[in-house]
Amino acid sequence: MGALLVKRILGQAAMLFGRSFSQKSIMSLKNILLKTAVPGPKSLALMARRRSAVARGPFHGTPVFVDHAHGALITDVDGNILIDLAAGIGVVNTGHTPEKLVNAIKTQADKLLHGSFNVTPYESYVALCEKLNEKTPGTFAKKSFLANSGAEAVENGIKIARAYTGRPAVIAFEHAFHGRTFMAMTLTAKEKPYKTGFTPFNSDVHRAPFPYSYRGVSAEQAFTAFTALAATVGPDKIAAVIIEPVLGEGGFLPAPKEFLTNLSSFCAKNGIVLIADEIQCGFGRTGTLFASEQLHFTPDLILTAKGLGGGLPISAVTGRAEMMDAPIEGGIGGTFGGNPVAVAAALAVLGMFEDKTLLTRAQQLGRSVFKTLQGWKQRHAVIGEVRGLGPMLAIELVRDRTTKDPFAEGAKALVKFCYERGVVLMTAGSHGNCVRLLFPLVITDEQLAEAFDIVEDGLKSLKP
Numbered sequence: 001m002g003a004l005l006v007k008r009i010l011g012q013a014a015m016l017f018g019r020s021f022s023q024k025s026i027m028s029l030k031n032i033l034l035k036t037a038v039p040g041p042k043s044l045a046l047m048a049r050r051r052s053a054v055a056r057g058p059f060h061g062t063p064v065f066v067d068h069a070h071g072a073l074i075t076d077v078d079g080n081i082l083i084d085l086a087a088g089i090g091v092v093n094t095g096h097t098p099e100k101l102v103n104a105i106k107t108q109a110d111k112l113l114h115g116s117f118n119v120t121p122y123e124s125y126v127a128l129c130e131k132l133n134e135k136t137p138g139t140f141a142k143k144s145f146l147a148n149s150g151a152e153a154v155e156n157g158i159k160i161a162r163a164y165t166g167r168p169a170v171i172a173f174e175h176a177f178h179g180r181t182f183m184a185m186t187l188t189a190k191e192k193p194y195k196t197g198f199t200p201f202n203s204d205v206h207r208a209p210f211p212y213s214y215r216g217v218s219a220e221q222a223f224t225a226f227t228a229l230a231a232t233v234g235p236d237k238i239a240a241v242i243i244e245p246v247l248g249e250g251g252f253l254p255a256p257k258e259f260l261t262n263l264s265s266f267c268a269k270n271g272i273v274l275i276a277d278e279i280q281c282g283f284g285r286t287g288t289l290f291a292s293e294q295l296h297f298t299p300d301l302i303l304t305a306k307g308l309g310g311g312l313p314i315s316a317v318t319g320r321a322e323m324m325d326a327p328i329e330g331g332i333g334g335t336f337g338g339n340p341v342a343v344a345a346a347l348a349v350l351g352m353f354e355d356k357t358l359l360t361r362a363q364q365l366g367r368s369v370f371k372t373l374q375g376w377k378q379r380h381a382v383i384g385e386v387r388g389l390g391p392m393l394a395i396e397l398v399r400d401r402t403t404k405d406p407f408a409e410g411a412k413a414l415v416k417f418c419y420e421r422g423v424v425l426m427t428a429g430s431h432g433n434c435v436r437l438l439f440p441l442v443i444t445d446e447q448l449a450e451a452f453d454i455v456e457d458g459l460k461s462l463k464p
């Protein structure tokens with residue numbers, strides 16, 4: 001341990017000498033290995049190519065080009081090994097390139113790459129829908145529909161709700177993120193950067209407060225505001241209410257159980273389709289397959305993507321059979337939705353969750369990491385709140401605990417501090433002042449401890 005620390009200090013000192021430092025390894029821990037400053041020369045050269053060839057729009061949380069990744073470790077093009085606490089925005093919950101998943105993809109790739117379910121259907125699409133119908137919350141008759149991305153699941157969820165109810169309006173929540181296509185973007189709360197320059201948005205989308213006790217919005221206040229908004233819109237005009245049971249981009253806020261119960265009763269009473277967007281909080285991220293399970297929440301429709309494919313693009317809408325059957329034949333579909341290779345990946349992911357080891361481990365990680373973050377909060381005044389559900393945890397940074405002034409620059413600086421030392425992290429929150437943990441659930445204790453030492457060093461370095 002002492003030797004490791006010395007090595008790390010030497011390594012960090014070496015980084016101060018800049019990119020020209022020519023030692024073989026400038027930092028070597030048990031998992032992290034830095035051969036160059038991060039980003040290294042090859043990443044920098046690729047970034048220059050990227051700037052001239054790729055549109056400005058897509059952002060990079062970590063300006064490092066990846067070569068390959070396994071488990072919770074990413075190797076970049078310069079040969080640096082980084083610990084991944086972002087999982088490609090909560091996608092590789094089952095780890096990078098797990099053998100079972102990769103083998104399922106390879107086997108399927110040899111058999112059928114594409115048929116289009118709209119042209120010549122194939123059994124695996126049906127099998128995945130059966131599994132989703134079985135595993136998602138609710139004991140009622142269910143059906144599923146497969147698409148390619150989270151945003152596409154959102155679009156289809158709203159189409160299904162409108163077709164079922166024959167009503168126009170949709171209620172979404174403050175701090176929500178539902179994606180980047182037009183309806184999904186309209187439902188998304190944050191203007192910059194997600195909506196800047198893209199007006200006009202879709203009509204008949206209304207926004208209610210999300211319970212955020214740290215910033216003065218209780219579950220009770222939020223529900224009162226919701227009912228007032230619903231009364232203004234007209235309950236018989238509302239097709240759907242869409243909510244993330246745990247806000248993702250919005251800052252890892254779990255919706256209180258009583259709020260979800262009230263929302264469910266209101267929607268059931270008024271014939272409104274209640275949609276849970278579990279695109280980020282689903283697929284084991286919170287320690288159960290779906291966050292809704294822990295929140296005792298049974299939505300009418302549930303949207304999944306990200307972790308569903310374990311790294312391949314696939315999404316799904318699953319829900320009450322009579323609602324799912326509302327669009328007419330040909331009314332929903334697409335060329336690639338439920339692509340056979342992506343379906344094989346999703347079936348492999350579901351298979352990996354079937355054995356409860358991964359979820360048990362995720363729950364254990366949730367408990368131990370929460371304790372670690374609480375410890376950080378005691379030691380570092382920049383942390384205003386620690387929150388989340390299971391291992392889906394975040395810290396909210398503030399300049400001052402009394403004023404709760406959001407410390408977005410701190411979150412950004414922490415992410416930079418960490419990637420320069422071999423840890424990949426992401427920010428979150430409407431103010432950009434949260435740092436979220438989305439590590440692959442297969443991460444080892446040793447990898448986490450190594451990464452967390454660096455994150456805590458970063459917290460110490462912040463000057464509010």
Ligand SMILES: Cc1ncc(COP(=O)(O)O)c(C=O)c1O
Pocket residue numbers: 089149150151152154177178179180244248249277278279280281305306
């Ligand atoms: C909760 C939630 N919904 C929808 C989306 C959109 O998913 P995609 O980026 O796959 O379109 C995201 C993506 O981050 C998300 O977190």
